[in-house]
Amino acid sequence: MDKGGISGFVSITRGCDNMCSFCVVPFTRGRERSRDPQTIVRECTEMFNTGYREVTLLGQNVNSYRYNLSAKGEIRDDNLPTTNFAQLMEMVAQVSPDLRVRFSTSHPKDMGDDVLHVIAKYENIAPYIHLPVQSGHTDMLKRMNRGYSREWFLNRIEAIRNIVPDYAISTDIITGFCGETDEEHQATLSLMKEVKFSFAYMYQYSERPKTLAERKFEDDVPDALKKKRLQEVIELQLSHSLTHNQSRIGKIGKVLIEGFSKRSDDDLTGRDEQGTKNVFTKGTYKKGDYVMVKATSCTSATLIGEVVELVPPHPIQQIELK
Ligand code: SF4
The missing domain is CATH 3.30.750.200 (Transcription Regulator spoIIAA)
Structure with missing residues (x-):
């Protein structure tokens, strides 16, 4: 975890059990293993407490995340809780409404409706797949x-x-x-x-x-x-x-400010819920703020816009670790 970071990555699985014929990952990274959900939530909470406002849950196939469950859905240890990917996302989304949750990569064969319903339920889970x-x-x-x-x-x-x-x-x-x-x-x-x-x-x-x-x-x-x-x-x-x-021109997106635009120190940049890069005049805003940006023009890669409102931070900015 980088000190001063705003957006970071948290691995939730390692390896891959699929055998896509063009891919070398199953041979280099081994069978898929899913991390204990409590350690994932703890890591996300620690990141939030040090100033991160966005986490991307990472795995070769995040949709097949399963803790204490076999691939066939059988419970491995009766004394431990079970967790699937939809449940894990919900746990991470509940760390704080100010922590935006992304995930990558989804596999089409494992993308179930349960995950989509969780995305729809939480404002802080990015609706970007x-x-x-x-x-x-x-x-x-x-x-x-x-x-x-x-x-x-x-x-x-x-x-x-x-x-x-x-x-x-x-x-x-x-x-x-x-x-x-x-x-x-x-x-x-x-x-x-x-x-x-x-x-x-x-x-x-x-x-x-x-x-x-x-x-x-x-x-x-x-x-x-x-x-x-x-x-x-x-x-x-x-x-x-x-x-x-x-x-999206004329619409308003919620943007997490990541820093200055590469082209000008007078402009800031950040990504909206859909993962699109936005560029706008810096005003009095700073890295780590959420702002509502109205898009006024665009290229195929970027939305250019103006801030219409600063999103006030949630009152709880430090969360007790469990
Ligand atoms: S799911 Fe991804 S990582 Fe796994 S074998 Fe296929 S391409 Fe490779």
Whole structure:
């Protein structure tokens, strides 16, 4: 934990039990282990007491967090309480209403409605979900060993739309994975058009040693084609990011101030509930304040706005550790 930090990370799981065929994590970080929820809540409380106002709960697949529960849901030790991810988020959200809670990364196959209802229930849980799709075609998702279909993913998007107000969804996309056909690439573009992600991390496939893909498939999409497809994906995403930000002009977001803008010491910057970077005139505000910012213009990456109100801090700023 950095002294003077505002936004920090707390690991809740280590390792991964999934076997996505392009990924080396299961071989380098081992089986998934979930931390004791009490130690996680304690760490978040200590961070709050030293001035942090945002925590991101981190894991390769946070939705499969389970303490004292087997993968099949059986209780391991009758003398200990059980905790799943929805319950853990609720425990962390209750540390303080002034502590914003984020989480990453969610796996579409494990994203249940219980987590979405908890996001909707707490004002301090950011309604921003990073849900990596990787591809929009079910055959490709099978080769990637992702454990869900295009229809399943779209069903989860529908659930977010129905349960979480004012949400934002970002994703990861890989182009040119082994055997990718033009039809599969077009399916990724059509899924992007259907969902309209607010943001995406986009990569062209590059084979990693020791992965299932290295053993099972040929890395057979020519480099130039991988690049061309990636470019198409990037261009489409940039237009969606811009449309998403344009739709927020005139609206007010709650921004946690992280510091000065890179471009000017007269401006401050911070992220709103949806994880979008906001830039605004500094006025008398300071790092760690929550301010309500009305967006007046934007780029595909940033909202530019003006502060309409300082959010008064909650009266309790030091919490007793249990
Ligand atoms: S991509 Fe993520 S979920 Fe899949 S194996 Fe790697 S770490 Fe696990």
